[in-house]
Amino acid sequence: MSLYSTxxxxxxxxxxxxxxxxHASDLDGLLRDYDLTAEELEAIRAPDxxxxxxxxxxxxxxxxxxALHGFQWNAYIxxxxxxxxxxxxxxxxxxxxxxxxx
Amino acid sequence: xxxxxxxxxxxxxxxxGRKERADPIARDAFxxxxxxxxxxxxxxxxxxxxxxxxxxxxxxxxxxMPAICVGMAxxxxxxxxxxxxxxxxxTRMPGAPDLSQRLTEQIMQDVDLAYAQEWxxxxxxxxxxxxxxxxxxxxxxxxxxxxxxxxxxxxKRCYEFGRALRRACDIAPERIAxxxxxxxxxxxxxxxxxxxxxxxxxxxxERFLANDRDALISYRDEETWREAxxxxxxxxxxxxxxxxxxxxxxxxxxxxxxPIFAVGCTVAVMNIGRKEQ
Numbered sequence: 563m564s565l566y567s568t569x570x571x572x573x574x575x576x577x578x579x580x581x582x583x584x585h586a587s588d589l590d591g592l593l594r595d596y597d598l599t600a601e602e603l604e605a606i607r608a609p610d611x612x613x614x615x616x617x618x619x620x621x622x623x624x625x626x627x628x629a630l631h632g633f634q635w636n637a638y639i640x641x642x643x644x645x646x647x648x649x650x651x652x653x654x655x656x657x658x659x660x661x662x663x664x
Numbered sequence: 665x666x667x668x669x670x671x672x673x674x675x676x677x678x679x680x681g682r683k684e685r686a687d688p689i690a691r692d693a694f695x696x697x698x699x700x701x702x703x704x705x706x707x708x709x710x711x712x713x714x715x716x717x718x719x720x721x722x723x724x725x726x727x728x729m730p731a732i733c734v735g736m737a738x739x740x741x742x743x744x745x746x747x748x749x750x751x752x753x754x755t756r757m758p759g760a761p762d763l764s765q766r767l768t769e770q771i772m773q774d775v776d777l778a779y780a781q782e783w784x785x786x787x788x789x790x791x792x793x794x795x796x797x798x799x800x801x802x803x804x805x806x807x808x809x810x811x812x813x814x815x816x817x818x819x820k821r822c823y824e825f826g827r828a829l830r831r832a833c834d835i836a837p838e839r840i841a842x843x844x845x846x847x848x849x850x851x852x853x854x855x856x857x858x859x860x861x862x863x864x865x866x867x868x869x870e871r872f873l874a875n876d877r878d879a880l881i882s883y884r885d886e887e888t889w890r891e892a893x894x895x896x897x898x899x900x901x902x903x904x905x906x907x908x909x910x911x912x913x914x915x916x917x918x919x920x921x922x923p924i925f926a927v928g929c930t931v932a933v934m935n936i937g938r939k940e941q
Contacts, residue, residue: 566726573725577744577784621853622720622812629749635682642855656813656894657854 565618565654567596571606572619576626611638612645618655667833668708669841670909671701671933672872672902673795675717676847677787678925680751680794690920690929697918697931698795701843704933705796710841712760712803713796714767714829715789716905718811718846718898722786730778731817732825734771735806736764742785742793750787752794757785760803763838767805770832775825792845809904811846811897819881822900826907833908844905846898847927849891856893858923864892865919865928868899873914873932875906895927909934 571593574581584592593603605613611628615621621642628638652658674694683691705713722744724730737759743750761781768779785793789806797804807829809822833840848868849861871879880903888896918931 569721570725570727573721577722615854620721620812621857625853626745626749629746635678639855639857646855 564597564599564602567598568602568606568614568617569619569623571596571598572623572627575630576623582630610645611641612643613649614645615642615657616645616649616652618653618658620656666836666839667830667842667908667936668710668839669705669933670843670905670936671705671931672844672846672905673698673701673792673931674847674925674927674929675788675791675845676850676852676925676927676929677745677750677791678922679791679929680787681749682924683751685924686922690922691925694918694920694922694929694931695795698792700917701931701933702796705841705843708841709839710802711838712763712805712840714805714807714833714840714842715792716807716809716826716842716844716901717788718901719786719788719808720812723780723783724808724810729810730808731810731821732775733778733780733808734764734768735759735781735783735804736761736768736779737781737783740783740785740804740806743790744784744786750790752787752790755800757793757797757800758803760805763803763836763840764805766836767829767832770835771825771828774828774831775821788845792843796843809900811900813894813897814885816885816897817900819883819900819903822903823877823881823907826904827910829904830908830910842905842908844901846901847895848899848902848930849893850895850927851893852895852926857926859893860921860923860926860928861892862921862928864896865921865930868902869916869919869930869932872902872906873916875909875911875913875934877906877910880906905934909936912936
């Protein structure tokens with residue numbers, strides 16, 4: 563369920579200006595609304611785009627979260643590659659062959 | 665017969681958001697084909713445009729993900745993404761709720777649908793509309809097929825949805841155009857973004873243009889994921905348009921692999937008797 567919560571936070575950030583405003587003004591309060599692990603909280607706060615990618619966050623969500631934090635396109639792509647080098651292969655979700663369940 | 669036009673095109677966000685970074689020859693050829701698509705569609709004087717799209721977690725999430733959803737709103741706003749990031753200014757477009765309800769009720773005789781009276785368009789719809797209806801004055805009926813991740817609707821049911829949409833269009837008095845939008849092989853928003861399997865794309869396009877139903881519905885998601893990336897799931901929009909156009913073949917107007925756009929940029933039309941309209 564935790565990847566679900568991480569992705570739901572980013573989904574709501576991407577589509578709701580009110581959630582984005584709260585992200586800017588009351589991040590701690592916003593994060594308390596989601597069931598996130600310590601690692602996920604750290605990745606969101608940093609933000610660590612590479613770690614979020616390795617955790618399995620869908621790129622269609624992640625690319626907008628990265629843009630929100632000022633990542634240009636090449637920097638976003640590089641952040642994911644750096645995440646794989648630093649944390650290993652994608653753990654779960656659509657980009658993990660073992661977990662994709664197709 | 666009130667389906668007056670059917671076609672397909674790509675919708676990747678780089679098409680508008682990273683246009684200055686593309687090979688200008690390939691880009692401009694693709695843009696010219698989109699203008700040709702617009703001209704051909706306008707020549708049929710449609711009163712509404714059904715856009716069969718594959719959205720990307722703009723409106724639908726894993727808390728309540730419809731296999732297929734039809735928009736039934738008075739109007740729609742888009743893009744939901746940052747305007748500068750996508751290179752498209754935010755605007756409001758008219759819907760066609762009465763027509764949408766009639767089409768939906770008819771389609772539901774054969775295929776289960778969800779509907780939505782609230783919908784923010786993402787690049788999957790806004791990029792095509794920025795070329796096809798730049799004045800944003802043509803009423804839009806959005807359709808979303810979940811192409812983001814499993815469980816995914818089987819391709820044979822996408823084709824059946826297209827057939828049901830055609831039957832519904834053909835008993836409506838309005839003149840209706842249908843555009844399917846999606847990528848073929850691509851690995852969007854991942855470290856492999858820019859990878860394109862041109863051979864796979866061209867084989868799919870050949871089957872699409874021939875409207876070879878058996879070949880189109882023969883793709884298995886595991887194979888697509890391996891050879892065409894997770895973005896390849898968006899072939900569902902093309903398969904639906906093939907169903908809309910059952911009995912007709914198509915013409916390819918553009919296929920240009922443009923890595924910075926992350927897809928083989930495609931424009932094609934189906935010959936559904938446009939000249940006779």
